[in-house]
Amino acid sequence: MDQLESLTVNKSEKVKPTGYWTFFCNPKKWYIDKFILSGKIEDSFAVSEYHKEDFKPGQLGVIRVGHDRRTKKQLAGKPRLDRGIYAVVKILGSAELMKGTEKEYWEDEGDANIVRYRVPIRYIKTLLRKPILLDNLDLSAEEYDKYLIEGQQGSSMPLSPLAFRRIIDIVGGSDTLELVFNESNEDNDSISKLEKKYYAAVPEVKERVSRYIERGSIAREYKRRTGFKCQVCEALNLDPYSFKKQNGEYYVETHHVIQVSKLQAGSLSTNNLITVCANHHRQLHYGNVELIENTNASFVFEIDNRILKIDKL
16 A cells, blocks of 8 residues: 655655554555455555564554545545545564555556555554544644644654544543464464564553463463462461352462563563562552562562562462
């Protein structure tokens, strides 16, 4: 997909990558409305060559539509699109030289055959029925992104993280994004691959990777190994068991001790997990808690001025 807008960027003044992207779409050349209505969710997108090295799996972006100058014949009865944001996408890989895909959505099939740097993307939130119109997008001075609002002559541009998060708040929050991790299994080898794959992902994606592991088969096995106990309650000499679920198991949650937002090596593995009750899980995230020691054998926390040692399995 390619587009031409009003604002030209001096290639010698490269905008610093942020992990978030604005992808510019000219609906006269590529029929984004027809594509979204098809229900397809994966495609490739042409990117500006001077940012071709900056795209990594797990980054996020928005599809920005400029002025819709299609003729009545091209519209074929469809309404003209207003300038706005029509989708949120996840970057699936690095930029590579390739032809365009989904040729039936191009006005001129020849444009699809042009070899350009393109990145694979997945549509994780479509907004065709309720786009975020640029004329109505109220951004603060800190959130304002001139390329998002004013456009540019190019295919892609780094997007302000604050502007992106404002957009996500408008569409209902990051939990409404259809982020899917299609790993075939969750052994330690696949966990290591996840860490490598998403090392450059944005925080919203890293958090979802963390939850994917905490609620998956590795977490279930770790809960079984700890006897479904809250390890913090046990260290405090309190009853470590919560209520029983319908299957007879005690309810317990898993927690990654080292923040997964950095996605450093080993942060997703079982060596970084403990099992906790819902109350202590919230306290570990939001309370007066400090990790003061992390060895191969144990974690040592200071929680409300008490020192607690929790052995690793």
